Amino acid sequence: MDSASADWVRTLSEGGRERERAAERLHQLLLRAAQAEVRRRSGLLGISGPELDDLAHQAAADAVVSVLAKVAEFRGESRFTTWAYRFVVLEVSSKIGRHFWRRPHVPLDAGQWERLPDRLGLDPSRQSEQRELMDALRRAVQDDLTDRQRTVFTALVVDGVPLDALVVRLESSWNALYKTMFDARRKLRASLVAGGYLPETPRGSR
Template sequence: MTVRAAGSPLEGVADGTPVPEAEPEDWVRALSAEGTEREQGAVRLHEVLLRAARAETRRRSGQLRISGPELDDLAHQAAADAVVAVIAKIGEFRGESRFTTWAYKFVIFEVSAKIGRHFWRQPRVPMEAADWERLPDRFGLDPARESEWRDLARALRQAVEEELTEHQRRVFIAIAVNGVPLDALVAELGSSRNAIYKTMFDARRKLRACLVANGYLPENPVRRS
């Protein structure tokens, strides 16, 4: 049984009083209303989505190497924009899940978008300026095999230039060589995570086939138990 605050089921938020999980119909009614009730619903929703945004930004903070106030500001922006998006789409909620579960999708999207935009605002090496010669070092390969690995890096670069499509080449260089975060690349290309995953899968398959054919990689890699 859901316990409710007095008056509106979403009251008690502005002063920081904890409010139990409201029923989906309470969320829909409050966010579809006008005036005070809608404002209270938006405040409560922002509180809920801010917690989700903070958790998600902390999880992804390693991609950006940011923390503290800057990271929290990104979470606040994501939560605020997600509230606006949820209110605009409130008529599409069908009650097939908890309301907050449905709303979380909006804040996760906003966090991803803002991480992407943040990355491209930073002064970094452009995607096209791939530092191929340092590729073995980047992957922590054995310095004693430096010559062998550098030969492989040169062969890989040639395969990238000759075997991949322009789109596959851009995605592969960005992620595998320059270390661009996935969400940043999604934002830059106006694509989706699944589309980028598929592009990387196809590119890796082509490159491996080329390197195997030219003797740089074994046809059947040794699997570690």
């Protein structure tokens, strides 16, 4: 463990004024990290100003509480501040996810599927081909995916739900949803290739 990390562990593990001062320094570090993180993700929420700053303060405060509760678990495999930053990133993600569901949410309908070609960046001059592709995709989503895969794919790709928000709603994790999406996309691609809607070899892979 490097000397700076050892100092953090020592001061945060002790009592009295020294621990309070160290916790305040940690809060300031994590607050700056939280503010940078919420600004980076602010487009997911459509909020700014005091509301966004309040979210950062909440995330930093909760991250400090988590770090203080788990400081004895720090093993020095990274710098202490790097380890502590992970807590604030998780808090920001959780709070952004919860905040998303407080807004009125537009349920999935045909209109969402109609807007999917724009989201995927498809060529608007080839509307007929796109319509066939979207119809085939909808059938594949309905017929080839599991319920879980269909829920995740529809939320993330069709409905435009941020990953952080879906993690909260499904009480899951980033890694679990990434794996679900990977499996869903693999199934969908296989179905579209079999139907002649996509080439067997992706462009640029040769």
